[in-house]
Amino acid sequence: MKEMFKVKVNIQPYTLNFKFDAGTSRGVLRKKETYIIGIQSDTFRGVSGLGEAGPLKGLSRDDRPDFMSKAKVIIEKVEGLSFAEDWQEILLAIQELPQIDELPSLRFGLETAFLDLIHGGKRKIFSCGFYDQRQAIPINGLIWMGGKKFMQEQIEQKLEDGFDCIKMKIGALDFDLECQLLEMIRNRYSAKEISLRVDANGAFNLQEALGKLNILSQYDIHSIEQPIKPGNTAEMAYLCQHSPVPIALDEELIGVIHVNDKKTLLEQIKPTYLILKPSLLGGIAATREWIDIAENTGIGWWMTSALESNIGLNAIAQFASSLMPTLPQGLGTGQLYHNNFSSPLTITNGSLTYEPQKPWSIPYLFPSGFQ
Known part of the structure; x- marks a missing residue:
């Protein structure tokens, strides 16, 4: 039987500031709001997995004012689960979270933070x-x-x-x-x-x-x-x-x-x-x-x-x-x-x-x- 582990998840907003006015046909970008996700577990002591949920303003499905409140509900579900130390099973477990399809960037951020964690918190996501x-x-x-x-x-x-x-x-x-x-x-x-x-x-x-x-x-x-x-x-x-x-x-x-x-x-x-x-x-x-x-x-x-x-x-x-x-x-x-x-x-x-x-x-x- 595979060993299971539980996690603690934290999410923090972060504003990225452009070096110049970045023009597109949808308008000019001067800053980018994003969210950094940190995951820890007693099974992987002393390290953190990092991921990023970055909705794109005016384009992402999760560009919404209640992003953080929705994310915290999903994160609470994550913290209540146990995960196998297998990246494919982790992806499947995240895919099955209720309402996760409403926040596609959060799903990506959680996936990558988990993979970073099980690879030792060295910012390694895949063997590549x-x-x-x-x-x-x-x-x-x-x-x-x-x-x-x-x-x-x-x-x-x-x-x-x-x-x-x-x-x-x-x-x-x-x-x-x-x-x-x-x-x-x-x-x-x-x-x-x-x-x-x-x-x-x-x-x-x-x-x-x-x-x-x-x-x-x-x-x-x-x-x-x-x-x-x-x-x-x-x-x-x-x-x-x-x-x-x-x-x-x-x-x-x-x-x-x-x-x-x-x-x-x-x-x-x-x-x-x-x-x-x-x-x-x-x-x-x-x-x-x-x-x-x-x-x-x-x-x-x-x-x-x-x-x-x-x-x-x-x-x-x-x-x-x-x-x-x-x-x-x-x-x-x-x-x-x-x-x-x-x-x-x-x-x-x-x-x-x-x-x-x-x-x-x-x-x-x-x-x-x-x-």
Whole structure:
């Protein structure tokens, strides 16, 4: 019989402050509210598992004013249970918690805090090349919206930093200006040298979308994320069938919980790629369902952080690495904040690496006894 253990859980809010005004088609971001989860157990004395629940304002299902009160109800349930020291059984137990589907980022935060705990509280979530062998994960360099000069500066910096995959947010500025910036890159680098991704965050209207996709195809675009708003299944399916630019679903996946609904959505739309954000999709087990369906139907995928701190970013990076991805991942958000937690996560030559000589530094968020 497997040994069972009980836990004590603490959750604390934390505000991350951007270094700049981060522009998207949904508005400008200056701060990010997140929640850090700490888990301890008498079975694992002297260590704490850390996780992060990071609802994304205006997008997450759990972006709600009663998040903390709902979370505390679920946490009380967690503290009343006993868990086996087996990561798959832990994920299953969390999946079965009442009301956990209402708070997908909390589910991810609990999953990762538990996995950190049973691995010794060393910020190890999975056995994977990224953590165990310090294997680099290729990532895309993210270009935020802003004035032309600001966007040009970002592009130049990413190219100088060695990124060979650039992702540019589009849809809030003048479309001609956005095309000029893409053309600037293409005039200097071919698609074999620099892969270009664009993210519209649903900004195109149904009437203009195909025309804009035809224009974007002139720049050898690798893919476009969510060209139109989610929920327009027939229109998105039409675009996926006729677009000269491969389409990736992102916001379209949010709130689709049951595995049969996931299969139906992908069968109807037939996208080329999926963009997977564990904090928005309901964590590790829920994201694995999307990946299994995608790989069984020939759909590509990559994983992306959803503006988490380095605690959440580390968990997503290890999760992605454990699945041995073949495409650059969207994991370059750790340098966005003035007050992120110091960590071994390092970006070099367009890749994310885990450098164990760089220590974690987590402020005293929790009561005495949590570390």
